[in-house]
Amino acid sequence: MIYPILWQDDSVFLIDQTRIPAEYRLVKIDRIEDMAHGIKTMIVRGAPAIGVAAAYGMYLGAREIETDNKSIFLEKLAFFGQQLRQTRPTAVNLFWAIDRMLKTAQETEGTVEQIKTVLLETAKTINQEDIQTCQAIGDKGLEVLPPSPQKLRILTHCNAGALATAGYGTALGVIRSAWKAERLVRVYADETRPRLQGAKLTAWECVQEGIPVTVITDNMAAHCMKKGMIDAVIVGADRIAANGDTANKIGTYSLALVAKAHQIPFFVAAPLSTIDFQLATGAEITIEERDFAEVYQVGDTVLTPPGVDFYNPAFDVTPAELITKIITEYGAVNPGDLKQFQ
Numbered sequence: 001m002i003y004p005i006l007w008q009d010d011s012v013f014l015i016d017q018t019r020i021p022a023e024y025r026l027v028k029i030d031r032i033e034d035m036a037h038g039i040k041t042m043i044v045r046g047a048p049a050i051g052v053a054a055a056y057g058m059y060l061g062a063r064e065i066e067t068d069n070k071s072i073f074l075e076k077l078a079f080f081g082q083q084l085r086q087t088r089p090t091a092v093n094l095f096w097a098i099d100r101m102l103k104t105a106q107e108t109e110g111t112v113e114q115i116k117t118v119l120l121e122t123a124k125t126i127n128q129e130d131i132q133t134c135q136a137i138g139d140k141g142l143e144v145l146p147p148s149p150q151k152l153r154i155l156t157h158c159n160a161g162a163l164a165t166a167g168y169g170t171a172l173g174v175i176r177s178a179w180k181a182e183r184l185v186r187v188y189a190d191e192t193r194p195r196l197q198g199a200k201l202t203a204w205e206c207v208q209e210g211i212p213v214t215v216i217t218d219n220m221a222a223h224c225m226k227k228g229m230i231d232a233v234i235v236g237a238d239r240i241a242a243n244g245d246t247a248n249k250i251g252t253y254s255l256a257l258v259a260k261a262h263q264i265p266f267f268v269a270a271p272l273s274t275i276d277f278q279l280a281t282g283a284e285i286t287i288e289e290r291d292f293a294e295v296y297q298v299g300d301t302v303l304t305p306p307g308v309d310f311y312n313p314a315f316d317v318t319p320a321e322l323i324t325k326i327i328t329e330y331g332a333v334n335p336g337d338l339k340q341f342q
């Protein structure tokens with residue numbers, strides 16, 4: 001099993017996702033600044049993984065605070081929370097984890113040292129819970145996959161796998177469960193421009209587990225569907241509004257449109273911590289815009305002539321009506337029925 005975030009010898013170790021598949025390297029993180037940098041530069045990425053990393057980041061910040069005074073401690077901890085909140089705006093799990101750590105600190109009785117111990121335990125719990133949640137999503141997802149054909153060909157976008165969570169994955173968790181249940185014949189992985197999480201990370205995870213995987217460029221999906229090569233689409237999510245509108249990696253929306261045009265079921269797999277009930281619709285979701293360099297170059301190779309303008313939104317919002325089911329750890333529901341989880 002792949003675990004992208006490990007707590008060992010009083011430090012956090014992250015699998016450096018900017019290096020895979022060329023190199024498997026662990027980065028040791030001891031300070032909150034380094035965790036904030038790791039999230040911002042995508043050494044760790046994927047909504048649930050960012051949440052788990054932020055939880056450990058809050059503990060790393062907490063242990064740097066030198067005071068016995070609880071009010072001063074809480075004030076400094078809130079400041080560290082602000083630092084982490086500024087790393088990436090779209091994945092709500094980041095904010096969810098920071099808020100949970102702050103609430104735990106506020107509600108814990110005892111000395112500052114005791115609160116620090118409880119915060120470490122809470123970060124470890126968030127880590128463990130996420131692995132169990134993903135396994136539950138995998139099992140629940142299996143129940144709603146199309147009954148035929150027996151062996152499915154599933155298309156996914158970006159990486160919503162073990163690397164994007166504490167382990168097992170959401171969309172790729174359902175795919176893993178389908179593989180174990182002998183309901184899967186092949187994964188089609190969109191390469192996912194501009195950062196190529198599909199070509200690099202999803203393909204790497206599938207190869208690790210011996211799951212047959214075909215990488216296609218993003219603009220091949222409609223063609224593959226028309227040729228009858230795809231039975232279902234499963235993607236992850238970064239933030240889901242109360243009405244089921246779903247922000248996920250850029251390109252997810254067009255994939256949902258072409259799936260609808262070909263009458264192919266389109267599933268979103270995500271934990272409840274990805275649902276933001278404070279937002280009525282997806283129009284309110286903040287979309288991260290990233291460095292233009294991600295668009296104008298691949299590796300060190302510049303693709304475009306000088307004098308060109310660029311636009312680089314990292315996510316888009318798929319309207320709820322294009323989503324067949326949202327698969328959570330408590331079961332799969334119609335996007336309009338999320339309120340039952342509030």
Ligand SMILES: CSC[C@@H](O)[C@@H](O)C(=O)COP(=O)(O)O
Pocket residue numbers: 045046047048091157158159160161164165169170171197235236237238248249250314
């Ligand atoms: C289980 S991860 C779900 C999403 O976070 C994933 O699909 C995605 O869009 C990741 O984006 P990234 O920019 O790589 O963090």
